[in-house]
Amino acid sequence: MSLSKLKTIFIAIFIGGLTVAIILNPEQSLVASTRGLKIWWEVVFPSLLPFFIVSELLIGFGVVKFIGVLxxxxMRPIFRVPGVGGFVWAMGMASGNPAGAKLTARIRQEKQISSIQAERLVSFTSSSNPLFIFGAVAVGFFGEPSLGILLAASHYLGNLCVGLTMRFYGGSEKQLERGKKYRLLPSIKLAFKELHLTRINETRPLGKMLGDAVISSIQTLLMIGGFIILFSVFNQIMALVxxxxxxxAVFSGILSLLHLATSLSVPLITGIFEITLGNQLVSEATADLLDKVMIASFILAFGGLSIQAQVASILADTDIRFQPFFIARILQGVYSSVIAYFLFKPLYLDLKAENPNSLPVFLMEHSPDWAKDYWELTIHLGPLVTIISLFVYIYLYGKRNVFTKTT
Structure with a gap:
């Protein structure tokens, strides 16, 4: 029997078994789907929507090309990606997953980067946003605001290490790059020229551009919400059966070899599928704090199969392959865990000894509870932002696809 037929049989059995399990456990499936919907409704949608819309407008008006030239x-000598990669990296860190993948796919569709460069770029621009790391994980789950500094440092340094590693990916492109010459210093004149040309070539009026940005962003977020709910249910079904x-049992042996608490095996598996629930279970596990921080760092870096499915769906519309991204997530998980191990004493124990009840002064403006307050504000206002945005989307979509056809 061919490998293709075996794959078909496996997929059919898997989907069929999942369907039967959901039918046999309707109450637990409903609870799990509600939990996934709550995460998307309160946090993911309102957090990502502004970044997605603004990014589309910045690309359309040529600001991204302006930043890319500067x-x-x-970016070219360090990561072997064009300058626009700096914009994607910054937006990915600020807005969180899967913004880096969406922006990479977008600038690939604009032909601002090659497919190999896009595969390098998407590999190290996938990250959790600071709000989630500080507000949800450090404060919400672990109850330790100062732990957010350690988690964020290991997470973003892990991103950097992945970027430096992936610069060696794509050896076949080296011959093409070898004959090209690139500027050693940024050129404001050239950057402004590219900005102006892009704006001139953009024929859509501002209202049309804004409408397209809103529709495209909300469609992507609806897809993300579906994946979050699906994997929340899948995670629950796996636990039930x-x-x-x-x-x-297998992961316990691996953790034991690494001298980590075996009680973290179930939280780790859960986190491999869904990042939020996984980190919550890690914080509740009975283990040394250092072990829990290392596992939490791995889960944050790996991103969970839920996020990776979202990225795979986004990349499917381009010629960017998913495999390099998946390998990079494993690499970042290892990097972040190792970095967390070495930074645990200077960035947590030493800082907590100096200032046990708050974050360092350089990370707070008025109150040491800024992360907690910001997180709670997002949760309270998130549903309102989501429902208003969905009504706007229905209006714009209906106006373009229904009303125009009937008139």
Whole structure:
């Protein structure tokens, strides 16, 4: 029997088994889907929507090309990606997953980067945003605001290490790059020229551009919401049929070899599928804090299969392959865990000894509870932002696709 036929049989059995499990466990499936919907409704949608819309407008008006020309002397020699990669990296860190993938796919569609460069770029621009790391994980789950500094440092340094590693990816492109010459210093004149040309070539009026940005962004976020709910249910079903416990037995042996607490095996498996619930279980596990921080760092870096499915769906519309991204997530998980191990004493123990009840002064403006307050504000206002945005989307979509056809 061919490998293709075996794959078909496996997929059919898997989907069929999942369907039967959901039918046999309707109450637990409903609770899990509600939990996934709550995460998307309160946090993911309102957090990502502004970044997605603004990014589309910045690309349309040529601001991204302007930034790309200025950052070319920095990004090209270090990461072997065009200067626009600096914009994607910054927006990815600020807005979180899967913004880096969406922006990479967008500038690839604009032909501002090659497919190999896009595969390098998407590999190190996938990250959790600071709000989630500080507000949800450090304060909400662990109850330790100062732990956010350690988690954020290990997470973003892990991104940097992945970027430096992935610069060696794509050896076949080296011959093409070898004959090209790039600027050693940024050129304001050239950057402004590219900005102006892009704006001139953009024929859509401002209202049309804004409408397109809103529709495209909300469609992507609806897809993301579907994946979050699906994997939340899938995670619950795995626990109900004891598959999680079977896999945990294997992971316990691996954790034991690494001298980490075996009690973290189930939280780790859960985090591999869904990042939020995984980190919550890590914080509740009985283990040394250092072990929990290392596992939490791995989960944050790996991103969970839920986020990776979202990225795969976004990349499917381009010629960017998913495999390099997946390998990079494993690399970042390892890098972040190791960095967390070495930074645990200077960035957590030492800082907590100096200032036990608050974050360092350089990370707070008025109150040490800024992360907690900001997180709670997002949760309270998130549903309102989501429902208003969905009504706007329905109006714009209906106006373009329904009303125009009937008139």
């Amino acid at each position: 950052l070319e002397p920095l 004891n598959i999680t416990d079977w896999i945990a």
